[in-house]
Structures are given as structure tokens and as C-alpha cells.
Amino acid sequence: MSNVNEVIAQFQEVVNQPGDHVKKYIAKTGNKAIGYFYYAPQELIHAAGMLPVGIWGGNIEPSSVRSYLPSFYCGILQTAFEMGMKGLYDCLDGMIIPNLCDSLRASSQNWKVAVPQVEFISLVPPVNRKTEAGVKFLLSEYENIKNTLERISGNKITDQALNNSIKVFNTYRQTMREFTKVARNYPDIITPSIRNAVIKSASFMDKVQYTALVEELIQGLKTLPVKDWDGKKVVVTGIKMDSPALLKILEENNVAVVADDLAQESRLFRSDILQTSANPLENLARYWSTMEGCSLLFDPEKKRCDMIIEDVKETGADGVLFCMTKFCDPEEFDYPIFKKRLDAANIPHVFIETDLETETDEQARTRIQAFTEMAAL
Amino acid sequence: MTDEKKASEMIKELMDKHYEDALEAKKKGELVGWAASNFPQELAECMDLALVYPENHAAAVSAKKASLPFLEYAEGQGYSTDICSYARINLAFKDIKECEALQIPMPDYLLCANNICDLMVKWYENLAVELNIPLFMLDIPYNTEPAVTPARLEYIKEQFRMIIKQLEDFTGKKFSEERFKEVMEISSASGRAWKRAMSTLMATPSPMNGFEMFTYMGILVCNKGRKETTVALNKLADELEERVKNGETSYKAEEKHRILSEGIACWPFLGHNMKTLMQYGINVVGAIYCDAFAKVYSNLDEMAIAYAEVPNCVNLEREVASRVKIIKDHNVEGMLIHSNRSCKKWDGFMYEMERRIAQETGIATAYFDGDQSDPRLFSKAQYETRIQSFYEVMEQKKAAAAAGEGTR
Numbered sequence: 001m002s003n004v005n006e007v008i009a010q011f012q013e014v015v016n017q018p019g020d021h022v023k024k025y026i027a028k029t030g031n032k033a034i035g036y037f038y039y040a041p042q043e044l045i046h047a048a049g050m051l052p053v054g055i056w057g058g059n060i061e062p063s064s065v066r067s068y069l070p071s072f073y074c075g076i077l078q079t080a081f082e083m084g085m086k087g088l089y090d091c092l093d094g095m096i097i098p099n100l101c102d103s104l105r106a107s108s109q110n111w112k113v114a115v116p117q118v119e120f121i122s123l124v125p126p127v128n129r130k131t132e133a134g135v136k137f138l139l140s141e142y143e144n145i146k147n148t149l150e151r152i153s154g155n156k157i158t159d160q161a162l163n164n165s166i167k168v169f170n171t172y173r174q175t176m177r178e179f180t181k182v183a184r185n186y187p188d189i190i191t192p193s194i195r196n197a198v199i200k201s202a203s204f205m206d207k208v209q210y211t212a213l214v215e216e217l218i219q220g221l222k223t224l225p226v227k228d229w230d231g232k233k234v235v236v237t238g239i240k241m242d243s244p245a246l247l248k249i250l251e252e253n254n255v256a257v258v259a260d261d262l263a264q265e266s267r268l269f270r271s272d273i274l275q276t277s278a279n280p281l282e283n284l285a286r287y288w289s290t291m292e293g294c295s296l297l298f299d300p301e302k303k304r305c306d307m308i309i310e311d312v313k314e315t316g317a318d319g320v321l322f323c324m325t326k327f328c329d330p331e332e333f334d335y336p337i338f339k340k341r342l343d344a345a346n347i348p349h350v351f352i353e354t355d356l357e358t359e360t361d362e363q364a365r366t367r368i369q370a371f372t373e374m375a376a377l
Numbered sequence: 378m379t380d381e382k383k384a385s386e387m388i389k390e391l392m393d394k395h396y397e398d399a400l401e402a403k404k405k406g407e408l409v410g411w412a413a414s415n416f417p418q419e420l421a422e423c424m425d426l427a428l429v430y431p432e433n434h435a436a437a438v439s440a441k442k443a444s445l446p447f448l449e450y451a452e453g454q455g456y457s458t459d460i461c462s463y464a465r466i467n468l469a470f471k472d473i474k475e476c477e478a479l480q481i482p483m484p485d486y487l488l489c490a491n492n493i494c495d496l497m498v499k500w501y502e503n504l505a506v507e508l509n510i511p512l513f514m515l516d517i518p519y520n521t522e523p524a525v526t527p528a529r530l531e532y533i534k535e536q537f538r539m540i541i542k543q544l545e546d547f548t549g550k551k552f553s554e555e556r557f558k559e560v561m562e563i564s565s566a567s568g569r570a571w572k573r574a575m576s577t578l579m580a581t582p583s584p585m586n587g588f589e590m591f592t593y594m595g596i597l598v599c600n601k602g603r604k605e606t607t608v609a610l611n612k613l614a615d616e617l618e619e620r621v622k623n624g625e626t627s628y629k630a631e632e633k634h635r636i637l638s639e640g641i642a643c644w645p646f647l648g649h650n651m652k653t654l655m656q657y658g659i660n661v662v663g664a665i666y667c668d669a670f671a672k673v674y675s676n677l678d679e680m681a682i683a684y685a686e687v688p689n690c691v692n693l694e695r696e697v698a699s700r701v702k703i704i705k706d707h708n709v710e711g712m713l714i715h716s717n718r719s720c721k722k723w724d725g726f727m728y729e730m731e732r733r734i735a736q737e738t739g740i741a742t743a744y745f746d747g748d749q750s751d752p753r754l755f756s757k758a759q760y761e762t763r764i765q766s767f768y769e770v771m772e773q774k775k776a777a778a779a780a781g782e783g784t785r
Contacts, residue, residue: 070716070724072459099519102495106725108521109693113729126532127491127498127516133535137518140528298498300505300512327459329721333499336455336468337506 004220007213008194014201015242021204022053023091029206032153035089036096037080037104038263038296040123041284043273044146046207047165048153053092054203055080056240056264062356068110073103074327075356076239081107084115093152096145098123100296101330121148127298129289138285146281162280166273172202172211173269175218180259180266182218184315185226187233187256193247195257199265200242232372233258235311237304237338238323239295239331240264243354246323249365253372258315261308262323267294295330304334305341312347319348319371326355348374384613385589388596391609395599396481402427403482408548411467411484411504414598415493416515417684420540422602423560424550428488429481433598434470435463439644439750443478448751461719462750464500471504486510486547488540492517492690494722513543517685521692525685533681560602561680565673567601570610572671577617578662579707582632584620587661588651589627591642597670633658634771635708637700639665640715640723643745645752646760653761657768663707668699689722696726697733704738711741711771713764718748741774743767 014021022033033051036042042052057079062071065081083089095118097108111120123141126134146157179198183190190198198217202210231254240262241247250257260266273287291297293307308320320342324331335351342349350371352364382390403409407427412418414432421428438444444466450473451465452458458465470476474483489501489512498514505512515536518529541552574593577584593613600606620626636654638661643650654660665688672683688696703709712734716724731742745763747755 068728070721070728072718073721073725099495099521102720102722103725105495105519105689106722108519109726110729112693122521124518124521126518128514128536128539131536131539133532133539134516136535137528137532140526295499298502298514300502300514302502302506329457329460329496330499332457332460333464333496333503335457337503339455 004189004217004224007217007220008198010213011197011201012194014204015197018053018058018204019088019091022051025051025206026091032093033091034094034096034121034149034152035092035118037076037098038100039098039125039268039288039291040096041142041145042207043162043165043169043284044142044149044157044281046168047157047161048149049155050093050149050153051206054264055089055095056200056203056242058083060086065114068114069103069107072327073107074239074325075354076325077103077107079356081110081114084111084118087117089115089118092118094119094121094148096121096123098125100125101328103327103329119148119152121145125288129298135282135285135289138288139282142281142285159280162284166275166280166283168207168211170272172207173272175211175214176202176266176269179214179218182221184256184258186221186224187229187231187258188227189221189224191247192241192250192255192257193244196242196247196265202268203264229256230254231256232319233315233317234319234321235259235261235308235315235317236321236323237261237308238263239325239328241321241323241354245361246352246354246364249368253368255321255368255372258317259311261293261304261311263294263296267291295328295334302334302337302341305338308338309341309345309347312345319350321368321371322349322351324351324353326353384609384616385593387605387609387612388593391596391600391603391605396429396479399427399429400480400482408485409482410486410488412488413490413493413497413501415684415687416488416490417537417680418599419557419560419564419602419680420537420544420552421488422564423557424544424548424552426544426548426550427482428599429484430598431467431470431481432463433595434476434479434481435466435750436642436644437595438466438476438478439752440647441478442645442752443476444645444750445752447473447476458751461494461496461500462748463719464496466750468500468503471507484508484510487512488515489513490515490517490684492684492687494689494720496721511543511547513540513547515540517690519690520685520695523692523695525682529685530678530681533685534677537677537681561674561676563604563607564602565675566607567597567603567610568671568673570607570614571597572668572673574610574614574617575667575671576706577614577621578667580621581635581708582624582626583628583635583660583662583707584617584626586626586628586651586655587638587664588647590661590664590666591647594666594670601672628655628660630655630660631658632660634710634768634775635660635662636711636713637661637663637704637707637709637740638715639700639712639727640717641720641749643715643717643747643755644749646747646755646757649757650760653764657764659711659764659768659771661713663703663709665699665703667703667707693726693730693733697730697737700730700734701737704734704740709738709740710774711743711767713767714742714744716744716746718746718754719750739774741767741770743770
């Protein structure tokens with residue numbers, strides 16, 4: 001148990017001070033770091049000998065950003081811009097901004113002027129991702145990114161290096177899937193905050209080191225007795241659920257997260273990159289066509305909803321928590337369909353809206369309390 | 378005076394006919410599609426497919442002050458008020474199926490394109506799922522680069538082939554290269570006629586009240602590939618040229634200040650906006666639609682590029698350049714910006730774009746808050762106050778320029 005606690009403490013330290021962790025990594029290794037929003041070819045950054053850093057905004061009051069983005073842009077972009085403008089991302093040598101929604105489309109253009117010291121790297125992923133034309137187009141986007149990353153790092157990205165990075169990331173993905181399964185058995189130890197800290201740390205850590213640490217945690221957990229859980233179990237869905245206040249509310253109400261469909265968490269590691277071609281860059285491009293279950297991916301059948309229902313069945317969850325990132329229109333479009341499908345499947349669900357981290361929400365507390373009572377019926 | 382119809386009447390009749398034809402096609406059992414406003418309608422036109430454009434429908438319903446019940450219905454279904462009001466109106470209509478202000482047939486298939494915005498994809502996903510009909514998706518990637526790259530062009534053209542095949546299989550109709558060429562020619566001719574009409578607004582005074590543009594441009598969304606459209610738009614251009622020659626205008630006030638209207642129109646309050654501006658002698662003599670709707674091309678590559686270079690699909694530098702060109706060509710003194718709550722893409726680059734335009738041209742700029750379709754988000758009082766100070770700034774700039782001091 002002491003070992004488990006020690007490992008958990010390491011993850012908590014990373015998410016509490018992600019910037020410090022990245023800076024320490026850079027100082028120690030001499031490698032550069034590249035930021036990205038949501039989904040980017042992290043393997044390419046890794047293969048160039050650099051650290052991919054997931055950018056999710058943070059706890060900061062938006063002020064300077066107001067001269068670029070309207071107040072009805074999501075908190076992720078508002079706070080990421082604010083941090084960038086305040087120089088908090090100066091340790092990054094580039095920023096990949098994928099065109100996944102209208103806010104990101106406009107943000108890509110603003111980044112060039114608002115945060116000029118962190119080079120904007122364009123990525124426009126294809127909507128028709130399952131067509132060969134789409135894969136080919138994404139391959140051309142990745143080729144451009146590869147060239148840019150080679151220039152920034154000064155390292156050539158060889159096929160061998162990329163194949164190796166794909167292996168590293170596939171191992172990470174497999175390990176994370178294992179972790180989410182094992183964690184379900186220990187809701188008393190892997191509380192919602194700890195679960196988020198463990199998974200979110202991957203955004204800021206070297207993947208080899210990170211995966212080894214998660215593996216250590218899994219092995220440590222497995223030695224512990226599985227206890228009965230008398231609280232509620234939920235599946236969470238949305239872009240992210242890393243608000244400390246909200247996570248605390250879940251804990252206070254004895255709610256365990258048994259699975260997630262979050263862009264910051266499981267959507268990143270739900271499937272592996274398949275080695276179908278001798279060209280690793282093509283394998284990387286094809287991965288985009290195999291991903292499923294995200295509001296940012298073209299999903300004309302809304303498979304996402306079916307996948308959530310599957311998760312509920314598999315985990316025996318009491319219900320689903322839709323954690324809405326305020327002003328995220330892709331998620332807002334999915335919500336009415338989600339609601340209908342879950343109602344039809346008789347699965348209880350609750351809607352929680354999160355905005356800036358600096359705000360705590362009493363409404364969330366009331367809703368979660370009411371939900372735990374309702375789910376008890 | 379002859380009994381020849383005026384261009385405005387011809388255009389109105391064509392718009393009415395567009396909706397009547399779609400209803401009629403549905404009645405006859407033909408397949409009807411719903412299409413995104415910037416989907417290349419040439420592809421459907423050359424296969425003689427009946428289409429309706431939900432964005433145009435939503436705008437028309439809003440202009441007739443009939444949008445609110447639809448918006449409220451959508452909200453009741455769980456759609457956030459943060460979502461584009463065109464989408465909310467249409468997603469509500471999908472269930473309600475009746476609209477007294479303007480009826481449209483229900484679709485059998487969907488044609489989506491995302492060149493003007495990404496949320497079109499989400500909107501059409503929801504339609505496809507809820508109506509259980511096929512969605513044919515044309516992905517036109519955003520141009521972060523200064524020009525449409527070869528990889529983008531190839532991807533778009535490959536999708537043209539895919540969609541033609543999908544449409545042939547679904548509708549049983551045949552695509553003909555020859556007919557396609559003909560439709561491209563007609564569309565380009567319509568584009569040229571529009572460009573000729575809009576270039577008359579360079580004259581001082583402008584031959585028309587700029588708000589008329591908002592009612593005319595629907596024809597280019599819905600009917601650009603038809604000969605009647607080319608005829609009507611050429612008639613419009615002729616009439617405007619004639620007015621310029623005679624120093625006449627349909628603007629019913631003294632044109633004291635010439636402005637660029639930026640952003641989608643505030644449809645529910647179009648009349649109010651127009652009257653307020655007229656009180657101050659402010660006339661709209663330019664908008665991004667002047668050039669953006671004049672797509673002229675002579676082959677498939679050029680058509681693909683034309684659809685890839687629409688506003689909101691090009692980078693900030695090009696967005697700025699296209700406005701600066703209109704401002705200079707049309708002798709514009711001020712830019713009135715509709716901070717349209719529905720359009721996150723447009724709002725998201727507006728601040729930086731406005732700074733660059735003001736710096737480059739020295740014109741006055743003003744913002745007002747509103748929405749293309751949601752009447753709850755507009756305040757007459759705010760609009761009137763903003764226009765008053767906008768007018769005062771333009772007056773001062775004019776006086777300073779006249780005094781030879783310059784203000785830059």
C-alpha cells in the first residue's frame with residue numbers, strides 16, 4: 001500500500017505543477033518540448049526526440065485573451081491563450097493546433113499573433129477520415145509536420161525511430177486500458193481525483209517513464225484486497241473532467257468513476273495504432289480513421305452513444321455523468337442525441353457543466369446529490 | 378416605361394419558385410436533399426436534383442420574425458443556446474415539420490460541406506441520425522496556408538468523384554460531364570453578373586441601399602446554376618449601371634457615409650437596422666458577399682479552389698486582404714461589425730482582423746451585439762447608441778480629412 005501511495009503522489013505532483021515538470025524534463029534531458037491541443041501525432045514528436053505536451057488550459061483568470069477570443073469560447077482555449085500570452089508556455093518550441101472545431105479554427109490564426117514565441121504548427125485532420133483520399137490527405141499533413149519537427153529538433157525522424165515511437169505509444173495505450181480496468185476494483189484508493197491525476201499526467205511526462213510508473217501502480221494495486229463499494233458507480237463522458245472542485249464533490253458523495261469517455265482520458269488510448277503498412281507515417285495517419293467515439297470525430301451514426309451504453313453494461317455503472325465543457329459546441333450537439341439514447345436504454349444520466357477552474361459550482365453539487373439519490377431507486 | 382419586370386421582382390419570383398419546386402418535387406415522389414449553403418450545388422444541379430438549403434430557410438424564417446418558437450423547441454430538446462441559431466431552427470423544424478412562414482419539404486438525403494464552418498458537420502450528423510437518411514459529406518479543409526495546397530485540391534476532387542458516385546447510386550440519376558460543363562458555365566455567368574452588379578456599389582452615391590444585397594444574395598445560394606438566375610442578375614447589373622449613369626439610387630436618404638457591413642445580417646431586425654442607419658445617412662456599400670458569392674471558374678480544379686477559398690475557409694491574412702480590397706475599391710469610411718453570437722469562427726478572428734483593417738485603412742469601426750436568428754440576443758437601444766457614436770466618429774474623420782489634417 002505504501003508503494004501505491006508513493007506512486008500516486010508522483011502523479012499528483014506532476015498534475016499540480018505540470019509546467020515545472022516539463023521544464024525539469026527539458027533541463028535534465030536537453031530535449032525540446034512541443035505542445036498540442038486534443039489529438040496530434042504525438043509519436044512524431046517523440047520520434048524527433050522531443051516531449052509531446054498536452055495543453056488543456058489551467059487555473060488562470062482570462063484577461064489578456066479577451067483581445068483575441070470572445071468570452072463565449074471554451075475555458076480550455078481561453079486559459080491556454082492566457083497562459084501562452086503570459087509566457088507560461090515559453091518552454092515549448094511549437095504548438096500543434098488541430099482544426100477540430102470552429103473555435104480551434106479561429107484560434108489557430110490568433111495563436112500566430114497572440115503567442116508568437118511558441119511556433120504555430122498547423123494540422124487540419126480530414127473529416128472523411130475513413131476514405132483512402134482522407135488517409136492520403138492526412139499523410140500529407142503529417143509529412144509537413146514531420147518536416148517542421150525535424151527542423152525544430154534538428155533530428156531526422158527515421159522510419160526506425162517512428163516505428164519505435166509507435167511501439168512506445170501502443171504500450172502506453174495498452175497499459176492505460178489495463179489501468180482503467182484494474183482501477184475499477186479499487187474505487188476507495190483510485191478516487192475520481194486520483195484517477196484523473198494518474199491519467200492526465202501522461203500529457204506532461206515522457207511516455208516510457210510514465211508507462212513504467214503506471215505499470216508499477218497496477219502491480220501494486222493488484223496485491224491489495226478488493227473491497228465492496230457501497231457508493232455509486234458512474235461512467236463519465238465529455239472533453240475533460242479535471243476540475244478539482246467537481247472531483248471533490250464526487251468523492252464527497254461516494255461516487256466512483258468506473259470508466260470514462262473523455263477526450264483528456266480514455267479517448268486518447270482506446271485503440272492501438274495498427275502496423276498495416278511498411279510506412280510508419282501511413283500507419284499513424286490510418287489511426288485517425290480507426291478512432292471512434294468522440295464529438296470531434298466525424299461520427300454520422302453517433303457510435304459514441306452506443307459505446308457509452310456498452311461501458312455502462314460492462315462496468316455495471318449506476319449511470320452516466322455528462323461533463324459538459326461550457327461553450328464546446330461539438331459536445332453540445334451530441335448531448336440531445338446522447339440524452340435520447342440513454343433514456344431509451346433506461347440508463348440514468350446527469351448533466352454537469354464546467355467552465356473555468358476558478359469557479360466552483362454549487363449547482364453541480366446539488367445535481368450530483370440528486371443523481372445519487374435517483375440512481376438508488 | 379415598359380412592362381418588363383424589375384430585377385428585384387425577378388429575383389423574388391425565382392426564390393419563391395425555388396421553394397415551390399422543392400415542395401412540388403417532394404409531392405411527385407422525387408428525392409429531395411438538404412444541402413449546406415456552400416456545398417457545390419453544381420453537382421446536384423447537373424443531375425437535376427431538387428435541393429433545399431436549411432441555412433437560407435432559417436434566415437428567411439428569421440427575417441419573417443418566426444424563428445423564436447423553433448429556437449425554444451430546440452432548447453427543449455436539449456440543444457444549448459450556445460449552438461448556432463440556424464442549426465437550432467433547422468433541428469427543430471426536423472421534428473415539427475411545419476413552418477407557416479416558409480414551408481420546406483423534408484429531406485431524403487443530406488449534402489454537407491464544412492468550408493464555411495466546422496459545426497455544419499455536427500448539425501448534419503444529427504439530422505442523419507435522427508431522420509435515418511444518408512449523409513454525403515464533402516470535407517473542404519481549412520486553408521492555414523496562403524493558397525489551396527495540391528494535397529487539399531487532390532483530396533477535394535477525390536471527394537467530388539465519391540459524392541457523384543454516391544448520388545448516382547442513391548438517386549438512380551446519371552451524372553453527365555457535358556451537362557456539368559454547362560452548369561459550371563451558367564454558374565460562372567451568374568457569378569460574373571453578381572460581380573458586375575456589386576461593382577456598381579463603388580460609385581458615389583451607391584446606386585442602391587446596401588440592405589437589398591441581403592435579399593438578393595439568396596439566389597446565388599439556391600439557384601446559381603440556372604439560366605434564369607444569370608438573366609435576373611444581369612438585369613440587376615443593368616439597372617444598377619443605368620442608375621449610376623443617371624446619378625440615381627434606391628437609397629432613400631442622402632448618402633453621407635459609406636460603410637462595409639461585416640458579419641451575417643441580423644435577420645430578425647433587418648428593417649430596424651436599415652432605418653437606423655438611414656437616419657444618419659449611412660449606406661452599406663460593401664460586404665464580404667460582394668466578391669465571395671461571385672465564384673467564377675472554367676474547370677473542375679478551379680471550381681474546387683473557388684469552394685475552398687470562401688470566407689471563413691482562408692487564413693487571417695487573406696480574410697484581411699479581401700476586406701481591405703473592398704474598403705479601398707468601394708471608398709468605404711467605416712466598418713460596422715455584427716458580433717453575431719451564432720458564428721464562433723467569424724467572431725473568433727474578428728478582434729484581430731478589425732485591428733489590422735483599422736491599421737491598414739484608417740477607417741472607423743464599430744461593433745454591435747446580436748444574432749443572425751435569435752431575436753433575444755439583440756438590443757435596439759444598444760444598436761442605436763453604437764450607430765450614433767459610429768456616425769460621430771465618421772463625421773469627425775471626414776471633417777479632419779477635409780481640414781487637410783488627416784487622422785492616421
